[in-house]
Amino acid sequence: MTIKTIALSLAASAGFGLAGVASAADLHTQAISATCMSCHGPGGKSLGAIPSINGLDKDYFVKQMKDFKSGARQGTIMKRHAYGYTDAEFEAMGAYFATLK
Amino acid sequence: MTLNRRDFLKVSGAGAAVALTGCATQSASTAAKGNPHVVIVGAGFGGATCAKYLKQWGPNIDVTLIEPNDKFVSCPISNWVLGGIKTMDDITHGYDNLPKRGIKMVKDYVVGVDTAQRMVKLKGGSSIAYDRLVLAPGIEVLTDTVKGFKDAEAAGKVVHAWKAGEQTALLRKQLEAMPDGGVFVMSVPTAPYRCPPGPYERACMVANYFKKAKPKSKIILLDGNPDIASKKGLFMNAWNTYYPGMIEYRPNNAPFAVDGTKMIVSTEFDDVKGDVLNVVPRQRAGEVCAMAGARNDSNGVWCTVNLATFESTTVPNVHVIGDSVLSNLPKSGHMATNHAKVCAAAIVELLAGRQPDPIPVVANTCYSATSDTTSGYVANVFRFEAGKGYVSAPEGGATAKGDELNFAYNESWAQNIWAEVLG
CATH class of the missing domain: 3.50.50.60 (FAD/NAD(P)-binding domain)
Incomplete structure (x- = not known):
């Protein structure tokens, strides 16, 4: 377990962000998912050439992010972004984007 | 005589101590008028995004957004107007959707900030009280430096x-x-x-x-x-x-x-x-930062903040986001939207008396056109680490050559970020 994941689980166990938020996703997950939306559009819904990521199947989302990171899936910019997040965050973001219609 | 916030804290006799826990703001505001009030100065990439996410993540927070201009004119893509491949209309957008999100828009200039009383003074003569203030003025161009x-x-x-x-x-x-x-x-x-x-x-x-x-x-x-x-x-x-x-x-x-x-x-x-x-x-950082005492780096040029919350290192309850911030993060519109999201999440937690996310993440994506059919990009993700600030994740960097696919993504990025900020 890395220091980052320890910090993450400490934050989660402290109940960080769980109360007072409409969605089931914790605020760390919502905030890191919001970093995606500056390119992919509000709620992950793109208006143009950049693919939409709202409503994707969670497992599909997680596999794409892992494949971008490993290089198994070639893209333009996504490898650089995929390296910025942990596998646990891929899972959390995938679960969150699956709920966005 | 009404009890102002400073007196309230004096009476409570524990202003400094409770401020550290984030509870002071909540009790003061609750005593005054129920909902906590966040005032944001500047409705650019940072300020408008911060307003939107404050309402999304903290529906009980009253948000006032002060902006002197009628329209949002985007710096990203403005070079394309100079090149004749886009028009001023293409980069000009209205603020019509923000009030629909419950954001109170005030068209005015800020002429003073009283951080002790937590009041913003407007050119129009009125004053607005805040529990937390977010300054997102963008840059002030130092026109005096070139004779x-x-x-x-x-x-x-x-x-x-x-x-x-x-x-x-x-x-x-x-x-x-x-x-x-x-x-x-x-x-x-x-x-x-x-x-x-x-x-x-x-x-x-x-x-x-x-x-x-x-x-x-x-x-x-x-x-x-x-x-x-x-x-x-x-x-x-x-x-x-x-x-x-x-x-x-x-x-x-x-x-x-x-x-x-x-x-x-x-x-x-x-x-x-x-x-x-x-x-x-x-x-340098916009003038309103100086009014609040937040333009506080050694040269009095930029604003130093706690990068996990974007709260000023010297002025409590005042946050600064976007180009005015001194940090290792690039001064881009895209980065300003990321400052805004981290800041909004932190304010929601602080106003509720909870601990802000100790490990926030920001990302930068910046496309540049190299011709009317080609673009390239630079992209980095930065993760906050206590004692270090934002650390760039591996594999960040720029393309060595522009191409048509990235030009299409460049255009799409602009449409999407404008919708994200103003939609």
């Missing part, structure tokens, strides 16, 4: 066009009026400045226009920096491939004076004559 610039600017002869708007439209007109065989002189401020790749993209966009409309023309780029400050490979490739012989690049050439009558830019090496002059002076 003669202010007169030339007032006369409409020389503009910086480093804030998109009327100056963008005027610079485009000057380029259109320039005869074939003319010289366009542009200066690049010494770093840090808003949008590191912006000057070099501008050179590409103007070169793309000249190549088609007035191919005998030249561009002289006077750079105050020792080298191309961002995406060097991408821009060198474009200049050599698409515009050979058109762009003359002079590093270490900061202008100290401009003459809008003789049309000369002076550096310590040369007097450079041009037909269109575009001088971009150095910049």
Whole structure:
């Protein structure tokens, strides 16, 4: 377990962000998912050439992010972004984007 | 006599102690009027995004957004207007959707901030009380640092066009009026400045226009920096491939004076004559940051903040986001939206008396066009680590060559981020 994941689980166990938020996703997950939306559009819904990521199947989302990171899936910019997040965050973001219609 | 917030804290006798836990704000505001109140100054990429996410993540928070302009004019893509491939209409957007989200828009200028009373004073005469204040003014251009610039600017002869708007439209007109065989002189401020790749993209966009409309023309780029400050490979490739012989690049050439009558830019090496002059002076954090005592770095130029919450390191309950912040993060519109999201999440937690996320993440994605069909990008994710600040994740970086797919993504990025900020 890395220091980052320890910090993450400490934050989660402290109940960080769980109360007072409409969605089931914790605020760390919502905030890191919001970093995606500056390119992919509000709620992950793109208006143009950049693919939409709202409503994707969670497992599909997680596999794409892992494949971008490993290089198994070639893209333009996504490898650089995929390296910025942990596998646990891929899972959390995938679960969150699956709920966005 | 009503009990103001300072008196309230005095009476409670524990102002400093409870402020550390974040409970002071909540109790003070609850005593005063129920919902906590966040006031945001500036409805650009940072401020408008922060307002939106505060309402999304903290529906019980009252949000007031103060902005003097009627419309949002985007700096990203404004270089494309100079190149003639987009119009002012394309980069100009309304604020109509923000009130629908429950955000109170106030069209006014801030003329003072009383951080002890937590009050913002407006030019129109009224004052607004806040529990937390978010300053997102963008940059102030230091027009005094280049002798003669202010007169030339007032006369409409020389503009910086480093804030998109009327100056963008005027610079485009000057380029259109320039005869074939003319010289366009542009200066690049010494770093840090808003949008590191912006000057070099501008050179590409103007070169793309000249190549088609007035191919005998030249561009002289006077750079105050020792080298191309961002995406060097991408821009060198474009200049050599698409515009050979058109762009003359002079590093270490900061202008100290401009003459809008003789049309000369002076550096310590040369007097450079041009037909269109575009001088971009150095910049600092917006004036409202100084009013709040938050323009607090050693030179009094930028704002130092706790980067996990974007709260000023010297002024409690005042947050600063976007280009005004001093950090290792690039000063881009995209980054401002990421500051805004981290700041909004932190404020929601602080107002609820909870601990803000100890490990926030911000990402930067910055596309630059190299012609009217090609773009490249730089992208980085930064993770906050206690004691270190934002640490760049591996594999961040820039493309070495522009292409058509990235041009399509560049256009799509603009549409999506405008929708994200204003939709």
